[in-house]
Amino acid sequence: MVEITFRIKRQDPADKKNPEFHWEEYKVPFEGNLTVLEALFYIQEHYDGALCFRYCCRASICGSCAMYINGAYRLACQTNIKHLDIVHDAVPVVSVSPMPHVPLVKDLVVDMDDFFAKYEYIEPWLIRNSADPEKEIAQSPKDRKNLDMPIDCILCGCCYSSCPSVWGEENYLGPAALLKAYRFEVDSRDEARKERLPLFDNERGVYRCHTIMNCQEACPKELSPTEGIQWLKKAAVRRRLFGRLK
Amino acid sequence: MIHHDVIVVGGGLSGLRAAIEAKRAGVDVAILSQVHPGRSHSGAAQGGINAALGNHPDGHDDTWEKHAFDTTKGGDYLGDQDAIMKMTQDAIRVIYEMDHWGCPFSRYEDGRITQRPFGGAGFPRCCYGADKTGHYLLHTLVEQAYKFGVKLYVEQYVSKLIVHDGVCQGVIAYDMIRGGFESFTAHAVVIATGGSGRIYSNSTNALINTGGGMALAYHAGVPLKDMEFIQFHPTGLFTTNILMTEGARGEGGYLLNGKGERYMEKYAPKFMELAPRDIVARAGQTEINEGRGINGQPYVWLDLRHLGAEKILERLPGIRDLAIHFEGVDPIEEPIPVVPSQHYTMGGIDTNFDGATPMPGLYAAGECACVSVHGANRLGGNSLLETIVFGRRSGADVVRYLEGLGERKPPNARTADADLRTMEDKVSALANAKATEDAYKLRNEMADITRYHFGVFRDEPTMKTGLDKLLDVKARSKNVGLRVSGGVFNLDMIRTLDLESMIDVALCMASGALNRTESRGAHFRTDFNKRNDAEWLKHTLAYYRPGEAGPRLDFKPVTLGIFEPQERVY
Numbered sequence: 001m002v003e004i005t006f007r008i009k010r011q012d013p014a015d016k017k018n019p020e021f022h023w024e025e026y027k028v029p030f031e032g033n034l035t036v037l038e039a040l041f042y043i044q045e046h047y048d049g050a051l052c053f054r055y056c057c058r059a060s061i062c063g064s065c066a067m068y069i070n071g072a073y074r075l076a077c078q079t080n081i082k083h084l085d086i087v088h089d090a091v092p093v094v095s096v097s098p099m100p101h102v103p104l105v106k107d108l109v110v111d112m113d114d115f116f117a118k119y120e121y122i123e124p125w126l127i128r129n130s131a132d133p134e135k136e137i138a139q140s141p142k143d144r145k146n147l148d149m150p151i152d153c154i155l156c157g158c159c160y161s162s163c164p165s166v167w168g169e170e171n172y173l174g175p176a177a178l179l180k181a182y183r184f185e186v187d188s189r190d191e192a193r194k195e196r197l198p199l200f201d202n203e204r205g206v207y208r209c210h211t212i213m214n215c216q217e218a219c220p221k222e223l224s225p226t227e228g229i230q231w232l233k234k235a236a237v238r239r240r241l242f243g244r245l246k
Numbered sequence: 247m248i249h250h251d252v253i254v255v256g257g258g259l260s261g262l263r264a265a266i267e268a269k270r271a272g273v274d275v276a277i278l279s280q281v282h283p284g285r286s287h288s289g290a291a292q293g294g295i296n297a298a299l300g301n302h303p304d305g306h307d308d309t310w311e312k313h314a315f316d317t318t319k320g321g322d323y324l325g326d327q328d329a330i331m332k333m334t335q336d337a338i339r340v341i342y343e344m345d346h347w348g349c350p351f352s353r354y355e356d357g358r359i360t361q362r363p364f365g366g367a368g369f370p371r372c373c374y375g376a377d378k379t380g381h382y383l384l385h386t387l388v389e390q391a392y393k394f395g396v397k398l399y400v401e402q403y404v405s406k407l408i409v410h411d412g413v414c415q416g417v418i419a420y421d422m423i424r425g426g427f428e429s430f431t432a433h434a435v436v437i438a439t440g441g442s443g444r445i446y447s448n449s450t451n452a453l454i455n456t457g458g459g460m461a462l463a464y465h466a467g468v469p470l471k472d473m474e475f476i477q478f479h480p481t482g483l484f485t486t487n488i489l490m491t492e493g494a495r496g497e498g499g500y501l502l503n504g505k506g507e508r509y510m511e512k513y514a515p516k517f518m519e520l521a522p523r524d525i526v527a528r529a530g531q532t533e534i535n536e537g538r539g540i541n542g543q544p545y546v547w548l549d550l551r552h553l554g555a556e557k558i559l560e561r562l563p564g565i566r567d568l569a570i571h572f573e574g575v576d577p578i579e580e581p582i583p584v585v586p587s588q589h590y591t592m593g594g595i596d597t598n599f600d601g602a603t604p605m606p607g608l609y610a611a612g613e614c615a616c617v618s619v620h621g622a623n624r625l626g627g628n629s630l631l632e633t634i635v636f637g638r639r640s641g642a643d644v645v646r647y648l649e650g651l652g653e654r655k656p657p658n659a660r661t662a663d664a665d666l667r668t669m670e671d672k673v674s675a676l677a678n679a680k681a682t683e684d685a686y687k688l689r690n691e692m693a694d695i696t697r698y699h700f701g702v703f704r705d706e707p708t709m710k711t712g713l714d715k716l717l718d719v720k721a722r723s724k725n726v727g728l729r730v731s732g733g734v735f736n737l738d739m740i741r742t743l744d745l746e747s748m749i750d751v752a753l754c755m756a757s758g759a760l761n762r763t764e765s766r767g768a769h770f771r772t773d774f775n776k777r778n779d780a781e782w783l784k785h786t787l788a789y790y791r792p793g794e795a796g797p798r799l800d801f802k803p804v805t806l807g808i809f810e811p812q813e814r815v816y
Contacts, residue, residue: 014425014734033485033572045686049729049738054281057452059488059568061381062285078571105423109735116282116400125389126348135299136345138357147350151375151382155284187348 002030002092004081006039008051009097012106023095024048030081036096037065037076040108052107060220063154066161067108068097073158073218099161114170115157118177122199126184127192143188150183150228152221159215159225165208172208173200175215175225182228185235201236209233247662250276250397251654252644253417253432255404255459257283259380259633260612260640261438262387264601265396267641273648276397278404278419278430280439280454284388287440287452288633291380292564293493294362294372295634296627297337301354301373302361308369310334317628318809320366320522321592321621322767322777324472324785326805329599329617333628336635341373344634349386351375352561362496362561365626366522366816370496372627377491377564380630387634399430403740404458407435407466407608408657408665414466414607415657418669425734427673429666431657434607434644437463437595438637441613445752446588447693450482450489459614461747463595464754468603469787469800471616473751474758475592477624477768478702480526482587483573484545490565490584492626494550494577495519497561501530502547502581503538509546517816524623524768525816527586531702540583547581586702590629592620592768593755596787601640607647611640618785622767673739674731681727685742688726688749692719696752700759705773709760716756717795720749753796754788761799762786779811 006028011021026047028039037055044051054064058077065076070084076096086092098104103111159175160166166174181200184190200206206229215225252268254261257279268275277283298308313334318325345351345359352360352375364372375382391398401422408416408429416431442457443449464470480501481490495501501519503509513529514521521529534544550558555578558566562577569575569582594616601609612633619632648654699712723745730738764778765771783804788797 012733033574044737050733050736052735052737056281056285056454057287057290058486059290059452060571061290061378061564062281062287062452064281064285080571106734111423112282120392123393125393126346128346132342132346134342136342136351136357136359139353140357141353141355144350144353151350151385152378154289154381155282184348187350189345189348 002087003027004030004039005091005093006043007093007095008043010107011104013104030087034081035077036069036074036079036081036094039094040076052105052109054109061154063156066099066156066158066220068099070095073099073162073220075156075220078220099157101167102157102161112157115160115176118173119155119180122173122177122181123196124180124184126187126190127195129191137189139188146186147183149223150179152223153179154221156220158218158220162214162218164212164214165210169208171204173204175229178206178209178232179223179225179228182232185232197236197239200232201239206233206236247429247431247659249431249657250274251432251648252434252436253278253430254436254438255417255462256286256438256440257398258286258288258438258440258612259384259387259630260637261436262391263634263637264436264438264611264641264644266387266390266394267638268644269394269396271645273645276399277391278399278402278417280401280403282400283391283398284385286384287455288630289381289384290452290489291630292377292489292491293364293496294374294379294627295341295383295630296364296367296371296625297341297373297631298334298369298371299338299341299359299361299373301358302370305361305369305371308371310338312368313337313371315809316367317619317625318621319814320625321623322814323621323783323811324766324804325619325621326617327808328805330619331808332599333619333631333635337631340634340638344383344386347386347390349375350382362493363520364496365492365520365526366517367625367627372493372496374493376560377493377562383630383634404462405743406665406669407462408662409466409605410658410661412605414605416662418666420740422735425732427666427669429662431662433648433651433654433657434609436601436609436611436640436644437614438610438612439614441591442748442751443588443591445693445696445748445755447690447697448482448487449588450479450487451589456744456748457591457751458744458747459610460595460751463603463608463610464750464790466605467790468605468608469596469789470751470754471593471596471785471787472618472758473591473593473754473788474762474786475622475768476588476700476755477523477590477592478527478586479589480523480530480586481548481584482589483569484583484585486572487585487587488568488572489589490548490569490582491562492523494548494562494565497557498553500549501526502549503533504540504542505538509533509538514816521816522623522625524770527702528770531586534585545583545585548584549581550577551579551581588697590624592616592618592622592624599639600643601636602643609640609644611636622769673728676726676742677728677731679727681725683722683725685726685745688719688723689745692716692749692752695719696755700756702770704759704769704771706760709756713756713760716749716753720753720795723749750790757796757799758786758788783811
């Protein structure tokens with residue numbers, strides 16, 4: 001049976017004797033549709049019960065298990081070893097590290113507090129000023145289509161971790177929070193006029209995006225935060241040039 | 247010790263909706279959740295949420311009463327009819343409310359919410375957002391929770407209820423990010439932790455759906471109701487049991503056997519692929535058992551090819567991605583290999599239709615609860631509905647309960663401290679134990695026992711052997727220990743503590759199933775293959791007996807009075 005070598009970046013900052021990171025290798029039997037997440041469970045059960053990683057749905061919808069796997073941002077559950085093109089290598093190796101540029105809790109678990117604080121900051125909810133109708137707020141299929149891309153975000157954090165503008169400026173809201181702002185700004189039901197716009201039209205906001213497009217490449221759902229950010233940027237610039245709000 | 251007036255355990259749709267309702271009434275409420283609420287399993291729901299809006303061209307004559315009838319009949323008359331009426335009546339307002347809060351439902355040309363046909367429903371009443379309805383509803387409620395300022399304690403593993411003089415006064419939780427246990431006191435606790443699918447090894451459920459919340463209540467003396475009723479979804483992916491929505495059949499997908507036949511013709515000539523899930527799952531399992539799987543393999547086909555690329559990409563993009571990533575099959579080009587897979591726990595913590603359990607101060611909502619509205623078999627599209635309707639009702643009743651307390655005495659600090667110490671002692675005993683059994687192996691054993699002894703088809707000898715095996719696993723589970731003690735994100739501890747809950751929940755399911763000598767809904771016995779209303783039109787209650795291996799079983803009547811029980815034909 002083929003064995004896959006998993007090289008896992010381990011680190012426990014609270015371990016006084018060994019707080020630095022180190023790589024450890026584990027052999028995992030390869031069968032069928034082995035995913036990286038299943039391999040992590042195998043390692044946790046068979047080699048080291050102390051290994052930490054996030055998990056939940058194992059079906060690529062919850063966004064828990066975003067990691068850096070063989071040089072790319074991926075969801076561990078969605079990453080089938082077969083698709084990594086390493087099975088026929090003389091020594092097949094999968095390297096797994098936590099999402100870089102995000103503070104570490106332990107092993108593969110990163111601290112998402114800032115990520116969610118920025119999400120909360122942009123007021124990620126539908127803003128209404130008029131009274132709600134008795135039934136649904138009518139929305140045409142064309143208007144609804146504007147939401148198709150941004151509503152598929154699972155808040156996994158891959159884009160945030162991949163963005164050099166986030167690395168360089170810790171206050172930058174980053175692609176996920178801005179994509180969420182875009183999701184509401186383009187919603188025909190949203191009635192925000194000047195509520196949300198100042199939150200992204202500032203030094204923490206859209207101007208920090210330099211269209212490096214890493215977010216688009218990193219997104220396991222193949223979304224484009226850049227597209228959303230550029231839309232917001234246009235809206236913000238229009239307001240500054242012409243005083244128009246949307 | 248941390249205090250909030252109300253603690254909600256679990257941050258999925260039910261927990262969020264309960265918390266929002268209480269918060270809106272000005273109550274100090276906090277959610278404790280094992281994962282960030284946006285990662286809850288509610289988000290994996292695909293097909294939709296039922297409400298008699300009448301938006302579909304064929305749905306103009308639909309009413310919430312007809313929705314109630316379909317739900318009652320779908321549940322093989324075990325559901326409490328007063329609760330069902332409340333759910334289907336509330337359905338309409340909660341759907342519009344979710345729209346007003348921004349939920350991105352798909353739309354008709356005139357701007358109204360789209361609806362699709364779903365299993366066991368007389369009208370197309372399943373409201374949807376593509377095939378990601380759960381994800382859209384969940385994120386909408388997460389957004390509202392932030393908006394209303396619900397306090398979130400994220401990545402908290404709740405391991406015990408604080409009970410003082412028979413009243414629930416809080417919980418003990420392990421803080422996964424900072425390490426260590428803490429006591430959270432409250433005047434009321436709402437358990438909203440979802441189902442227990444992972445007691446089966448062939449479940450569609452998220453890995454955190456261990457039934458932990460059910461066990462919290464059960465171990466505190468609150469009964470679990472109707473646990474023998476386990477739903478098997480007809481279409482889980484063959485290799486991973488990942489869900490392929492019923493919406494795929496709602497949009498016109500076929501189920502085919504190895505001979506290329508639409509085998510549902512034999513089992514439900516009128517409703518075909520859209521019969522209720524118990525019937526479709528039994529049909530698929532029969533085809534497989536009788537050698538009519540695909541090329542003799544133990545699976546059948548879900549065929550969507552005739553729907554065409556455009557419809558699949560518009561209505562079913564999510565399951566297409568899942569089939570590609572996890573099964574290596576593109577449904578536009580090929581049929582999808584599927585098997586009946588454990589999907590839903592109809593039973594749960596015994597509550598009334600306001601979420602109240604028999605224990606003062608303790609509420610439960612969503613899949614972990616049993617109101618009961620699903621009876622012996624839940625209809626597709628009714629689980630998302632249940633979470634929001636009964637989350638909301640629980641939140642509202644918690645507010646009334648707090649008002650009824652008048653001047654609130656602070657929770658008993660000594661009990662909270664003692665419960666915290668009990669939990670810490672339990673964990674240090676596990677850490678110091680000389681383990682002779684492996685908790686992970688026992689968990690896998692248990693999950694295979696339930697799968698193979700309490701599956702789609704059941705009979706006495708198989709279940710009796712299964713129950714004995716479960717009791718053996720339970721006995722051996724006393725000899726497990728921790729490999730890792732203390733620290734942050736201690737998965738070893740969490741997964742070991744899960745084991746006890748999972749086994750006890752499995753024992754409730756198994757005991758109830760063996761005891762119920764009839765076939766009703768999802769509980770189908772080859773040795774008692776008829777429904778027996780004379781003896782069994784009643785709910786099972788399973789009570790924890792400390793120191794004993796299995797539960798004590800009791801019963802309570804079903805609330806009838808609106809729809810006369812009749813034979814179920816589809």
